Each structure stands twice: as C-alpha cells, then as structure tokens.
Amino acid sequence: MGSARSVWITCSDSEPRRHGRGRPDEGVKLIPGPEQRGGSQRPLTVVQVLPALDSGGVERGTLEVAQALVRAGHRSIVISAGGRLVPTLTAAGSEHLSWPLGVKSPWTLRWIPRLRRLLERERVDILHARSRMPAWVAYLAWRGMTAPGRAHLVTTVHGLYSVNRYSAVMTRGERVIAVSEAARDYLLRYYPELPQERVLVIPRGVDRAEFPYGYRPPEPWLQVWRREYPQLHDQRVLTLPGRLTRLKGHGDFVELIGRLRHRGLPVHGIIVGGAGSRGWRYRNELIRARDAMGLQDAITLLDHRADVREIYAVSDLVLSLSWQPESFGRTVLEALSIGVPVVGYDHGGVGEILGRVFPAGRVPARDLPALEARVEALLREPVAVPETHPFTLQQMLQDTLDLYWRLAGDISGAGPASVPRRP
Numbered sequence: 369m370g371s372a373r374s375v376w377i378t379c380s381d382s383e384p385r386r387h388g389r390g391r392p393d394e395g396v397k398l399i400p401g402p403e404q405r406g407g408s409q410r411p412l413t414v415v416q417v418l419p420a421l422d423s424g425g426v427e428r429g430t431l432e433v434a435q436a437l438v439r440a441g442h443r444s445i446v447i448s449a450g451g452r453l454v455p456t457l458t459a460a461g462s463e464h465l466s467w468p469l470g471v472k473s474p475w476t477l478r479w480i481p482r483l484r485r486l487l488e489r490e491r492v493d494i495l496h497a498r499s500r501m502p503a504w505v506a507y508l509a510w511r512g513m514t515a516p517g518r519a520h521l522v523t524t525v526h527g528l529y530s531v532n533r534y535s536a537v538m539t540r541g542e543r544v545i546a547v548s549e550a551a552r553d554y555l556l557r558y559y560p561e562l563p564q565e566r567v568l569v570i571p572r573g574v575d576r577a578e579f580p581y582g583y584r585p586p587e588p589w590l591q592v593w594r595r596e597y598p599q600l601h602d603q604r605v606l607t608l609p610g611r612l613t614r615l616k617g618h619g620d621f622v623e624l625i626g627r628l629r630h631r632g633l634p635v636h637g638i639i640v641g642g643a644g645s646r647g648w649r650y651r652n653e654l655i656r657a658r659d660a661m662g663l664q665d666a667i668t669l670l671d672h673r674a675d676v677r678e679i680y681a682v683s684d685l686v687l688s689l690s691w692q693p694e695s696f697g698r699t700v701l702e703a704l705s706i707g708v709p710v711v712g713y714d715h716g717g718v719g720e721i722l723g724r725v726f727p728a729g730r731v732p733a734r735d736l737p738a739l740e741a742r743v744e745a746l747l748r749e750p751v752a753v754p755e756t757h758p759f760t761l762q763q764m765l766q767d768t769l770d771l772y773w774r775l776a777g778d779i780s781g782a783g784p785a786s787v788p789r790r791p
Contacts (some may be wrong), residue, residue, distance in 0.1 A: 412776055413443040414494040415487070415519070417502040419470020422451035423642075423672070424611075425698050426498050426526045429547075429572060429764075433496075434462040436765040445490070447483075447502070469502040476501060483509040492519040493776045498526060503537045520775040525551050527695050528716065531558045543771060545570050548717040551695040568771060572696045573764035578677070579705035581755045585678040593682065599665055600682075603636035604747055607683040609676060609699040610640075610690075612647040617689030617713070618654050620736060624687075626661045627740045633747065635666070640679055642672030680708050685746060688712030691734065697721050707753045711743055725757045 414437055416430050430446060431453055437444040438461035446457055449468040458464055465486075467479055483505060487495060495510055497503035503523055510521045523541030528551065538544065539555065539562045546552035546569050555567055585593070594601070606625065610616045618639060625637040643651045651669065658667045673679060676699075680686055686703035693716025700710050700721050710726060712718045713733040722730045728751040731739045 411442050412437070412493045412772055413445070413490055414496060414772060415445045415447060415490075415492050416496045416498060417447045417469055417483075417506050418498040419502060420449045420451040421446070421453040421457060421464075423453070425572065425696065427451070427453055428698075429524070429526070430498055431457055432761060432765060433768055435460045436769060438462055440769065445492075469505050470499060472501050476505060477508070479505050480509045480512070484512055487513065487519050491517070494522060494772045495519040496522045496524070497538075497541070498524050500529065500535055500537055503540070504534075507537055507540045522771070522775070525555060525695065527551075528554045528693055542566065543568055543775065545768070545771070547572050547696045548720050550693060550716045550720055554695075568767075570764055570767045570771070571759050572698060572701070573759045573761040574698070574701050574705050575761040576705060579702050581705065581707050583677065583681050583706040585675075585681050589675070589678055590682075593678070597668060599668065600636050603634050604684045605636055605638060605682060606685050606687060606743070607638045607640060607679060608687045608689065609679075610688075612639075612641050612643045612651050612654070614650060615691050616641070617691055619657065620689045620691075620734070620739070621687060622654065622657055622661065622663065622667060623736060624739055624743065625666055626663055627736070628744065629663070629666055631744070633744065635747070637663075637667040638670060638679065638683070639667065640670045640673055640676060677702065677706065681706055683708055685743060686710045687743075688718045689739075690716075690718065692716075694718055701725075701757075701759050704753050704757065707755070709746055709751060709753055711739065711746065721759065725759075726751075726753055
C-alpha cells in the first residue's frame with residue numbers, strides 16, 4: 369500500500385470505518401514497509417488482542433507495535449475492551465474493536481465464532497495474543513480454522529504467570545515471544561513440552577528520543593514542581609515508580625527511607641503510582657506505616673502521573689523493589705535511559721537489565737541491609753550510567769515486524785516458518 373492508504377477509527381463489533389490518515393510518532397525511525405523492501409512483499413493484516421487499553425507495559429507494547437505496522441504500510445487491528453489509549457491508537461491509523469475479551473468468565477467464549485469470522489473475512493495474516501483470557505479466545509478461534517490461508521498465531525509472555533492450565537495457553541502460539549531471558553527461562557522451566565525453537569526473546573525497549581540521555585525538565589515544569597513540593601528542597605530524592613500493589617515493595621521502600629534518615633542522610637522518598645479501583649485501602653495502609661515511623665515529612669505519595677520522565681530526571685536514584693521477579697522492568701530502563709542511576713532487586717527482568725546496563729545497582733532481593741548500604745554508597749559516590757544500551761524501542765519493533773514477515777511468508781500453511789531464537 370502506498371501513500372494513499374486509508375486508516376481506521378474505533379468501532380464496535382460492526383465493520384471498521386475508514387477515516388483519514390494517521391501520523392507516525394516522532395523520534396522512532398520508520399521501519400521499511402513493502403515498497404522499501406523491494407516491492408515483492410505484500411502488506412500484512414495483523415490483529416492484536418488484549419484485555420484493555422488503559423495503562424501498563426502490555427498496553428504500551430501493543431500500541432507501539434500497532435503504530436509501527438501503520439507506519440510501514442500494513443493494516444493494524446487491535447481488539448480490547450477500550451480505555452484511555454484508544455484515541456492515541458486510532459489517531460495513528462489502527463482500527464479498534466471494542467470486544468471485552470479479557471473478562472474471566474465462560475461467557476467470554478461467545479466471542480470465539482465472531483473472532484473466527486473476522487479472521488476469515490479480513491484475511492488476517494497474524495493473530496497476536498498478549499494476555500491469557502484473550503489468548504484463549506484467540507487460540508480456540510484459530511484452532512477451528514482450516515490450515516490453508518489461516519492466520520499465524522503469536523503469543524507474547526509479558527509476565528511470569530502462575531503455572532497452571534489457564535496460563536499454559538500462552539505457550540500455544542506458533543511462535544512465543546518472551547520479553548526477556550527471564551521470561552524465556554520461566555517458559556522452558558515450567559512448560560518443558562514447549563519446544564525451545566518456538567520461543568523467541570524480543571526484549572521490551574524504550575524510545576531514546578522520548579527518554580534521551582541527560583534529559584532535564586524545562587524550567588516552567590521545574591518551577592511548578594518546586595512550588596508544589598517545597599519539602600524536596602535540599603533533599604536527596606529517591607523515587608519508587610509503579611502501581612500501588614503490595615508486591616511492588618513499597619513497604620521495603622518506607623523502611624529504607626527510615627533507615628537512611630536515621631543515619632542522618634537528607635533523603636526524601638517519592639512513591640509514584642495509581643491505586644486503581646481496588647488499591648486505595650493499600651494506599652491508606654502505606655500512609656499509616658509511614659506516619660507510624662514519623663516519616664510524614666520524608667515520603668510523598670503521588671498518584672498516576674503523565675510526567676514520570678521529569679520525575680525521574682529530578683531524582684537522585686530510582687528504585688525497583690518488587691518482591692517477586694518481574695518479566696521485564698520498563699521503569700528501570702526508562703530511568704537508566706536518561707542517565708539516572710537505579711537500584712533494584714537482582715532477580716527477573718530487573719536484574720537482567722541492571723546486569724547488562726548498570727551492575728552497580730544490583731542488590732540481593734529482600735536484603736534490606738544490603739539495599740541500605742548500596743543506596744548510601746551511590747548517594748555518597750555516584751556511579752555514572754552508560755549512555756547507550758541495547759534495549760531500544762526501534763530494535764523491539766524491528767524484531768517483532770521481522771517475526772511477522774517470516775511467519776507470513778508461510779501463510780499457505782505448508783509448515784512452521786523458520787525463525788531462529790534471538791542470540
């Protein structure tokens with residue numbers, strides 16, 4: 369498709385509607401489309417399914433891949449229950465179908481025939497499932513189709529899910545994307561029946577134009593920040609980003625601030641993250657724990673913020689203290705990308721990123737004395753963060769679209785395409 373390609377706006381379960389043309393995001397290099405790759409490769413139709421498009425790593429990755437597909441001249445369809453990111457998705461040229469595939473109920477399976485009809489009618493090349501309940505709908509719809517001309521099924525393991533039959537659907541893809549080596553190791557350890565050659569590691573990435581090394585907030589932002597939070601004046605700022613759930617380690621963070629203040633260090637802790645519909649009780653629990661330690665003036669709780677990049681930039685250190693291993697660690701990578709040191713528990717994807725980018729920030733998980741010592745050492749003698757790292761958004765998008773291309777080359781159903789594991 370050339371420059372006259374139509375794009376799409378959101379709709380319900382009826383036919384999509386054409387509406388104008390989207391604009392590519394600035395800062396991300398365009399991935400060559402069919403016309404730039406010799407003209408022999410046809411445009412693809414790719415469907416991504418997930419529960420909703422509100423916030424989070426799964427949602428952001430879906431949006432980024434959708435935008436890259438449109439920039440490259442392909443057709444992008446996203447199916448979810450909707451959310452605040454839908455206008456951004458459709459403005460960039462993707463279609464959106466408002467189907468609640470993420471509801472954990474047997475009634476959700478009623479969408480299987482409708483999805484199968486969509487796949488057949490629109491001649492979809494790639495069906496990409498990014499979450500477990502939508503993956504069940506996708507897998508059952510896909511399995512009921514005849515092989516010649518059938519879309520190829522891709523799944524992405526974004527989290528280290530509980531190991532059971534419900535989670536096992538994420539291993540049913542013809543190719544299974546693991547967002548880190550930690551995610552790959554989890555898959556091969558707990559699902560030994562999954563052939564290694566079907567697993568492809570494509571790490572998440574950040575846009576270096578959005579998170580440039582050495583970034584400093586503009587002066588108007590700084591003026592507002594200083595006016596709203598005067599308690600940060602002359603303090604060393606430690607920031608813990610992430611949604612308010614117990615597993616994110618906020619309790620360890622409160623304990624850390626208390627220990628450092630007891631040692632006479634002028635530190636102030638900032639907790640940045642939304643409580644969601646069910647997190648306010650936990651938020652109040654954190655406030656009570658903070659106040660019981662006499663840290664009312666030493667820890668500030670902020671809700672979900674759109675200016676997290678600026679908050680990273682005014683921080684002396686960013687923390688990642690999840691009690692359980694995570695599959696990746698986007699906040700860690702965002703902070704490191706702009707040159708802000710990160711201290712985090714050395715497990716899962718966070719330990720993997722720190723090991724490759726900032727080893728000085730690794731701390732044994734749940735070891736509070738070691739955490740205290742490492743933070744104090746970095747505050748007293750800072751260690752520079754390297755200016756470059758391999759976890760870029762452009763690399764992630766290129767690897768994902770390359771996977772789509774290789775699978776689509778076998779759309780006849782002759783057999784699984786050969787896609788080697790990323791070294």
